[in-house]
Amino acid sequence: MPLISLQDVTKSFPPGRRGGDPVRAIDNVSLDIEAGEIYGIIGYSGAGKSTLVRLINALEKATSGTIIVDGHQVTNVPDRQLRKLRLDIGMIFQQFNLFNAKTVWNNVAYPLRVAGKSREEIQARVTELLDFVGLADKASNYPEQLSGGQKQRVGIARALATSPKILLADEATSALDPETTHEVLRLLRRVNEELGITIVVITHEMDVIQTLATKVAVMDGGRIVEQGDVFDVFSNPRQASSQRFVSTVVRGIPAPDELAALRERHAGRIVTFSFRDGDSSQASVFLELAAAGVEFELIYGGINDIRGRAFGHLTLALTGPGASIDAALASLAARTTVKELS
Amino acid sequence: MDSVIDLSPELWVATYETLYIVGFSLFFGGLGGLLLGIGLYTTRAGSILGNSAVFGTLNIIVNIFRPIPFIIFLAAAQPLARAVTGTGIGNSAIIFTLSLAAAFGISRIVEQNLLTVQPGVIEAARSVGAGRLRIILTILIPEALGPLILGYTFIFVALVDMSAVAGYVGGGGLGNFAIQYGYRQFNPWVTWAAVIVIILLVQAVQFLGNVLARKALRR
Numbered sequence: 001m002p003l004i005s006l007q008d009v010t011k012s013f014p015p016g017r018r019g020g021d022p023v024r025a026i027d028n029v030s031l032d033i034e035a036g037e038i039y040g041i042i043g044y045s046g047a048g049k050s051t052l053v054r055l056i057n058a059l060e061k062a063t064s065g066t067i068i069v070d071g072h073q074v075t076n077v078p079d080r081q082l083r084k085l086r087l088d089i090g091m092i093f094q095q096f097n098l099f100n101a102k103t104v105w106n107n108v109a110y111p112l113r114v115a116g117k118s119r120e121e122i123q124a125r126v127t128e129l130l131d132f133v134g135l136a137d138k139a140s141n142y143p144e145q146l147s148g149g150q151k152q153r154v155g156i157a158r159a160l161a162t163s164p165k166i167l168l169a170d171e172a173t174s175a176l177d178p179e180t181t182h183e184v185l186r187l188l189r190r191v192n193e194e195l196g197i198t199i200v201v202i203t204h205e206m207d208v209i210q211t212l213a214t215k216v217a218v219m220d221g222g223r224i225v226e227q228g229d230v231f232d233v234f235s236n237p238r239q240a241s242s243q244r245f246v247s248t249v250v251r252g253i254p255a256p257d258e259l260a261a262l263r264e265r266h267a268g269r270i271v272t273f274s275f276r277d278g279d280s281s282q283a284s285v286f287l288e289l290a291a292a293g294v295e296f297e298l299i300y301g302g303i304n305d306i307r308g309r310a311f312g313h314l315t316l317a318l319t320g321p322g323a324s325i326d327a328a329l330a331s332l333a334a335r336t337t338v339k340e341l342s
Numbered sequence: 343m344d345s346v347i348d349l350s351p352e353l354w355v356a357t358y359e360t361l362y363i364v365g366f367s368l369f370f371g372g373l374g375g376l377l378l379g380i381g382l383y384t385t386r387a388g389s390i391l392g393n394s395a396v397f398g399t400l401n402i403i404v405n406i407f408r409p410i411p412f413i414i415f416l417a418a419a420q421p422l423a424r425a426v427t428g429t430g431i432g433n434s435a436i437i438f439t440l441s442l443a444a445a446f447g448i449s450r451i452v453e454q455n456l457l458t459v460q461p462g463v464i465e466a467a468r469s470v471g472a473g474r475l476r477i478i479l480t481i482l483i484p485e486a487l488g489p490l491i492l493g494y495t496f497i498f499v500a501l502v503d504m505s506a507v508a509g510y511v512g513g514g515g516l517g518n519f520a521i522q523y524g525y526r527q528f529n530p531w532v533t534w535a536a537v538i539v540i541i542l543l544v545q546a547v548q549f550l551g552n553v554l555a556r557k558a559l560r561r
Contacts, residue, residue, distance in 0.1 A: 093462055097462035099467070
């Protein structure tokens with residue numbers, strides 16, 4: 001049974017003005033997240049992903065549909081029960097949302113006080129957590145004295161305080177510079193691998209999905225338009241919005257304007273070969289082209305690596321006798337994806 | 343000038359009475375205003391107790407009572423003061439009416455200062471399972487403490503101002519002293535003596551408020 005399961009979930013907000021239509025932030029979404037996964041949800045701002053993640057810990061209440069987290073219903077349950085459930089779900093935020101009037105120590109201790117832990121338990125747990133995130137020396141500092149990356153690490157320590165099974169990360173790295181982003185992503189990876197915590201990552205940055213997630217769902221207009229293994233979605237995105245996201249990190253097939261520019265600089269026929277691991281190797285493709293007497297030049301593309309699996313698109317300019325090129329392409333098409341660009 | 347020296351015992355009594363009236367009014371009005379302000383903040387749409395009917399009602403009540411000039415409010419609320427404190431005149435009646443009037447003003451200051459707390463911080467507290475009352479007491483008020491202290495300092499000064507009309511219903515204090523012995527007896531020296539005491543009082547309290555607020559804000 002999945003750890004988090006959403007069935008036909010819809011969330012509408014009241015209309016912005018009198019007489020308007022209600023705003024459908026989440027439109028009939030079904031989603032299963034297994035224990036131990038790092039599940040990425042990507043979409044542009046306004047796609048509904050922040051609302052979606054808040055349905056999981058019931059900070060927002062679903063209008064219809066069923067949400068089950070760790071075997072417990074989240075929809076239509078009294079507040080008291082929800083508060084208990086939230087102890088099992090940590091959350092971190094884009095703007096960190098630390099308690100500014102409290103020290104780092106008291107920020108991390110807060111959820112434990114809410115959970116009614118004893119003084120000794122709190123002492124031990126906060127020490128352990130600050131060690132884990134590498135901020136033991138900042139215990140008595142206030143949030144305003146910390147850098148962005150340090151703030152987010154406090155946020156992570158606070159979210160993990162009550163030893164939750166699930167961590168929700170709402171654009172957790174979007175306010176950070178690239179280097180700090182990677183530091184936080186590494187920490188999140190450790191949270192997943194060392195502590196076995198299931199992570200749901202909301203982001204608009206494909207880079208975050210690429211380095212962190214195992215599964216991904218692409219959201220557009222309140223719907224999930226595509227979901228699956230990160231490798232599958234990256235190497236073969238089916239929907240237009242998925243393709244746009246993938247193209248931000250994967251140099252794939254050239255866009256029409258890029259193609260026009262390539263044509264000006266390169267003679268011959270322009271063909272894109274797509275490789276996924278398991279397909280025939282690049283070397284055999286190049287060998288076969290050479291054997292057929294076709295000259296080729298690599299003009300666009302790249303090979304990507306996702307968690308040890310490679311895929312990519314290479315665009316070649318081919319010159320030589322037309323018949324030889326046709327024969328070679330026909331033969332290669334049986335073994336790998338070939339697309340002639342016209 | 344000599345009359346100021348002659349009247350100095352009365353001046354000290356008046357100073358004491360002003361502190362007495364303002365102190366109690368600040369306590370009761372401050373408490374009432376804090377509750378009313380928290381009520382306004384929490385029932386606003388989208389807040390932790392979002393309830394547009396309650397918010398609308400509170401909002402209208404505050405809007406009706408807050409702008410009434412205090413000297414008029416004092417007269418209008420006299421029957422209520424009599425019913426609650428047993429007397430319509432004197433310092434007790436003044437404290438009651440002043441607390442009531444101040445509560446409406448303070449509620450707006452409290453509401454404004456609470457609104458400066460980032461909604462995300464409240465959301466973070468909700469996400470760790472904190473209940474509403476706990477959020478109000480352990481997150482909302484501490485997060486807004488610095489500006490709240492400055493707000494209450496501002497209110498202290500406003501209360502000194504409002505308490506000056508206490509004499510009209512038989513109350514005492516520096517305002518009454520200045521009118522009775524200074525203005526009505528054509529003795530500007532006496533009036534100025536009261537003014538100077540008020541200035542010193544206000545300076546001292548503002549200084550204290552600034553120190554406390556700086557401590558709360560850590561800057």
